[in-house]
Amino acid sequence: MTTDAALQPSTTQQPAPATHPDTDATPLWPFSVSVVIPARNEEQSIGNVIRGIFQYCPTAEIIVVDDASTDATPDVSEEAGARVVRRPYNIGNGAGVKTGIREATGDVIIVIDADGQHDPADIPRLLQHIGPYDMVIGERSRTSQENWVRWLGNSALNTLGTYLIGMEMRDLTSGFRAMRREIINEFVHLLPNQYSWPTTSAMSFAKAGYHIRFEPITVHKRQAGQSKQKLLRNGIKFVLIMLRIVSLFAPLRIYFPISLTMFGTGLLLFIYELLTNPNLFIPNSVLGLFIGGIIVFMFGLLAEQIAGLRFKGPDR
Numbered sequence: 001m002t003t004d005a006a007l008q009p010s011t012t013q014q015p016a017p018a019t020h021p022d023t024d025a026t027p028l029w030p031f032s033v034s035v036v037i038p039a040r041n042e043e044q045s046i047g048n049v050i051r052g053i054f055q056y057c058p059t060a061e062i063i064v065v066d067d068a069s070t071d072a073t074p075d076v077s078e079e080a081g082a083r084v085v086r087r088p089y090n091i092g093n094g095a096g097v098k099t100g101i102r103e104a105t106g107d108v109i110i111v112i113d114a115d116g117q118h119d120p121a122d123i124p125r126l127l128q129h130i131g132p133y134d135m136v137i138g139e140r141s142r143t144s145q146e147n148w149v150r151w152l153g154n155s156a157l158n159t160l161g162t163y164l165i166g167m168e169m170r171d172l173t174s175g176f177r178a179m180r181r182e183i184i185n186e187f188v189h190l191l192p193n194q195y196s197w198p199t200t201s202a203m204s205f206a207k208a209g210y211h212i213r214f215e216p217i218t219v220h221k222r223q224a225g226q227s228k229q230k231l232l233r234n235g236i237k238f239v240l241i242m243l244r245i246v247s248l249f250a251p252l253r254i255y256f257p258i259s260l261t262m263f264g265t266g267l268l269l270f271i272y273e274l275l276t277n278p279n280l281f282i283p284n285s286v287l288g289l290f291i292g293g294i295i296v297f298m299f300g301l302l303a304e305q306i307a308g309l310r311f312k313g314p315d316r
Contacts, residue, residue, distance in 0.1 A: 028057070028059070028124070028127075029108075029127055029128075029130075031106070031107035031108050031130070032059075032061070032105070032106040032107050032108070033057055033059070033060045033061070033106045033107070033108050033109075033110060033127065034060065034061040034062075034063060034100075034104035034105060034106030034108070034109050034110070034181070035053050035057065035060045035061065035062045035063065035109075035110045035111075035112060035123075036063050036065065036097060036100030036101060036103075036104060036109055036110070036111045036112075037049065037050070037062065037063070037064045037065070037077075037082070037100070037111075037112055037113070037114045038065045038067060038093050038096030038097050038100065038111075038113075038114065039064050039065065039066055039067065039069065039073050039077070039096070039114035040066070040067040040068065040069050040073070040090065040093075040096075041069045041070060041071050041073060042069070042073050042114040042115055043069070043071040043072045043073045043075075043076050045114060045115050045116040046064065046073055046076055046077055046080070046114045047076045047077070047079070047080045048116060049112065049113075049114055049115075049116055049118075049120065050062055050064070050077060050080035050081060050082050051080055051081075052119075052120035052121070053112070053120045053123065054081060055120065056120050056121055056123050056124055057110075057120070057123050057124070057127075060106070060110075061083070061104065061105060061106055062081065062082040062083065063082065063083050063084075063085060063100045063103050063104060064077040064082045064083070064084045064085070064114070065084075065085045065087065065096035065097070065099045065100045065103075066084055066085065066086045066087060067087050067090050067091060067092070067093070067095070067096050068086075068087050068088065068089050068090040073114075074086055083103075085099055085100070085103055087099070091193050092192075092193040092194040092195070093175075093194060093195050093197070094191050094192045094193045094194050094195065094196065094197035095193040095194075097111055097191065097197050098188050098191050098193075098197070101181070101184055101185065101188050102185075102188065104181055106181060107180065107181055107182075108127065108130050108178055108179065108180055108181060109178070109179055109180075109181050109184060110123060110126065110127075110176075110177070110178045111175060111176065111177055111179075112175075112176050113175055113176065116220060117219050117220050117221070118138065118175075118176040118217070118219065118220075119217065119218040119219070119220060121218070122138060122176070122215075122217045122218060123178075125215055125217070126138060126176075126177070126178040126215055126217075127178055129178075129213050129215060130178055130180065132211065132213075133211045133212060133213040134179065134180050134183050134205060134210040134211050134212070135177060135178070135179040135180070135183075135184075135201075135202065135205045135210065135211075135212045135213070136177060136178045136179075136212075136213045136214075136215050137171060137174050137176075137177045137198075137202060137212065137213070137214050137215070138171075138174050138176035138177060138215060138216075138217035139170050139171040139174060139214040139215060139216050139217060140171055140174055140217065140219050141216065141219075154171070154172070154173050157172055157173060157199065157239070157242070158170060158171065158172050160239065160242060161199065161202075161203060161242055163253075164203070164242055164243075164246045164250070164253050164254075165203055165206045165207060165246075165250075166206075166250075166253075167206055167212075169202065169203075169206075170214045171214055172198060172199045172202055172203070173196075173198050173199060174198060174217075175197075175198050176217060177198070177201075177202075179201070179205070183205065183208075183210055184201060184205075186204075186208070187200075187201060187204040187205070187208075190204055190245070190248070192237075192241060194237065195237070196237050196241040199241055199242060199245075200241050200242075200245055203242060203245045203246070203249075204245060204249070207245070207246075207248075207249035207250060208249070247303065247307075248307055249307055250304070250307070251300050251303035251304050251307055252300045252301070252303075252304050254300070255296055255297060255299060255300025255303065256297065256300055258296050259293045259294070259296040259297035259300065260293070261293075262289045262290075262292050262293035262296060263289065263290060263293030263294070263297075265289050266285075266286045266287075266288075266289030266290045266293065267290075269283065269285065269286045269289070270282065270286045273286065
């Protein structure tokens with residue numbers, strides 16, 4: 001799939017974006033930019049994040065999706081110049097991102113955390129690669145991970161994602177990224193409501209044949225509060241989400257190894273029985289493995305054909 005060298009500004013009439021009230025700056029890129037910030041109880045840091053975004057991307061539309069905060073997060077956001085979308089009750093970080101994507105009007109959407117860990121100074125470095133690339137993900141270094149346990153879990157997810165997708169995935173769980181709005185809208189309904197939306201979106205882009213780049217970024221310690229993620233619980237969810245996405249886009253990556261394992265195990269048992277039992281006797285377990293392997297493989301082929309229908313359209 002080919003992509004334009006640079007995105008053209010949208011020609012459709014859209015609501016005027018919320019931009020910095022004190023700037024007359026001209027756009028720095030040949031496309032409009034929306035910045036989505038999902039937030040819950042981040043009043044101590046979100047104001048600085050918004051001001052930092054305006055400093056490095058003064059014409060950006062900034063949308064803060066307040067996930068039913070119990071502090072002054074929405075008020076601080078509005079005072080800093082952002083447009084606030086208030087949710088009546090808490091749903092999750094991923095749900096906030098989805099809401100922000102649907103509310104955004106820019107050609108390119110940037111998602112950034114509200115806790116101050118991501119440096120707004122990295123935004124231009126992500127945006128400069130949009131055009132040749134459809135999604136640019138901020139890649140964290142080993143030292144920027146909160147602890148070695150989280151780094152180990154993320155590395156395992158990256159390794160699994162690389163195998164399932166067939167291309168190198170260096171930081172699937174990074175939530176700081178820039179992406180073309182028209183493309184992410186194709187997959188927004190697939191994004192989960194919780195923290196694994198970065199994994200799902202990156203894998204969706206890759207399996208659909210869009211171009212992804214991992215760009216090294218600077219990560220700071222949280223300005224206030226504690227991380228809301230739990231490694232074990234969310235790690236299991238990440239794996240389940242990846243398996244679900246692969247089932248949608250490339251089912252044989254899952255079904256074929258299972259089928260091959262069942263068939264191979266059945267074959268080894270059959271050879272063992274053939275060598276140890278002079279009377280040709282085929283155990284039910286061997287027959288079950290042979291038949292099960294064939295059935296799983298046929299289901300994989302059928303699922304692959306069904307998944308292929310998802311990409312049948314005039315633009316593909």
